[in-house]
Amino acid sequence: QVQLVESGGGLVQAGGSLRLSCAASGTIFRLNVMGWYRQAPGKQRELVASITNDGRTNYADSVKGRFTISKDNAKTTLHLQMNSLKSEDTANYYCILSQATKNYWGQGTQVTVSS
Numbered sequence: 001q002v003q004l005v006e007s008g009g010g011l012v013q014a015g016g017s018l019r020l021s022c023a024a025s026g027t028i029f030r031l032n033v034m035g036w037y038r039q040a041p042g043k044q045r046e047l048v049a050s051i052t053n054d055g056r057t058n059y060a061d062s063v064k065g066r067f068t069i070s071k072d073n074a075k076t077t078l079h080l081q082m083n084s085l086k087s088e089d090t091a092n093y094y095c096i097l098s099q100a101t102k103n104y105w106g107q108g109t110q111v112t113v114s115s
Helices: none
Strands: 002-007 010-013 018-026 033-039 046-052 057-059 067-071 077-082 091-099 102-105 109-114
Touching: 002 091, 002 102, 018 033, 018 091, 018 109, 033 067, 033 077, 046 067, 046 077, 057 067
Parallel strands: 010 109
Antiparallel strands: 002 018, 018 077, 033 046, 033 091, 046 057, 067 077, 091 102, 091 109
C-alpha cells in the first residue's frame, strides 16, 4: 500500500505563489509516475503536471511556464511550485502515484486564488 499526504495549500492573491508538497510512504517501486491533478467546483479533474522516476516532466498547457514539478533526492516527496497564480487556478489539488497498474491518491489540498 501507498499513502500520500499533501500540504501547502491555502489562500493567495492573484500573481502570488504557493508550493505544494506530497509525502509518499509505503511500498514505492522504483518505476513510477507521480503527479498533480486538480478539480474545481463543477469541473472534471484534470492533470496539472507529472514526473517520471527518471525525471521527465509533463505539464498542462494552462500552467506551462508558471508551475514546476519536482521530487526530492529520496524521490519520496513531490513538490509543485506554483507562480503567477490566477483565479482560474483555484481548485482542490490532488497528488497521485501510479505504479504497477495501480493509482494511489492523496486526500487533496485546497488552493484558492483571490483576484
